[in-house]
Amino acid sequence: MIRGRYKMEIQISPHIVKELRIKTGAGVMDCKRALQTAKGNIEIAVENLRKKGLTSADKKSIRSVTEGIIDSYIHIGARIGVLIELNCETDFVARRVEFQKLARNLAMQVAACQSVFYVSINDIPQYIIDREIRIESGKEDIINKTPEMKDKIIKARIDKRLKDMCLIYQPFIKDQNIVIKDLVKQHIALLGENIKVRRFQRFLLGEKIDIS
Known part of the structure; x- marks a missing residue:
């Protein structure tokens, strides 16, 4: 009788793999392995993948960024507007939907956080x-x-x-469990390039208008 030399793998449904990919941006095989290791527990798998991704992102964070986009967001009612510049390493990544969505989310974040005036402490x-x-x-x-x-x-x-006062330390308005700094790192891991918020400008209707 051959004793089990191989552990029986837990059956992971495609639906759970897809959900994990949406949450973390990791590849299919990475998600499957993470779920197997976590015995199907999606929260543990998310935590492990994010740790892995953030470690990888830290190594990329020193690389030069010369490409990117300038995006804008106008809040409902057209009384608040934001321009933001988000940089990456190549024009290819700048055209990726995920990168452009990140820029839009960051612009929305700036609009929502009106006590924020700087990207990071180094800018103060x-x-x-x-x-x-x-x-x-x-x-x-x-x-x-x-x-x-x-x-x-x-x-x-x-x-x-x-x-x-800084954007990168704010809890993400769409997921309060992470801050903007880690949101950017997740996209660095997902897209494989360094990403940096260079600058932003918020516009409030009627701000600093002298009516005297």
Whole structure:
């Protein structure tokens, strides 16, 4: 009698594979393997694929990006508009539906997050950072703290405040479980090229109009 040298594979339906592909952007075989490893649990498979994809994306994130698109979004009622530039490595990827959909989603994100003014912390001018430090340093609830504790509290608050001002740290409006930084990384893994948000501009109807 031959004892089982081979483990019986779990039957994975095409429907679940398709659902996993939609969630992660991974290939068919990668999805099948992930589902087999996760014993059919789609949430575990999603987590494992995303970890794998984000690791791969980190390696691509230092590559130069000279192509891409400028996209726009006009919110319902035509009172808010956004222009955004999304860069990639080749014109081929710039024409991909997935890349263009990402640009549109990012433009919608900017329209929805009106307290966001920068792509990342590196884009925030030093005078803005200095101003936030002065504000936090002068708050009454830390006056009686020790210098060490005061510095720790100020640093934590400043880190949070600066991230609140940046696009890449915002929860994605269509999936609150991921932030924009990881959404971009997922597309890097999916499309095989580095992708960067270069800049954006939000337009509010009547903003800064002098009616005096």
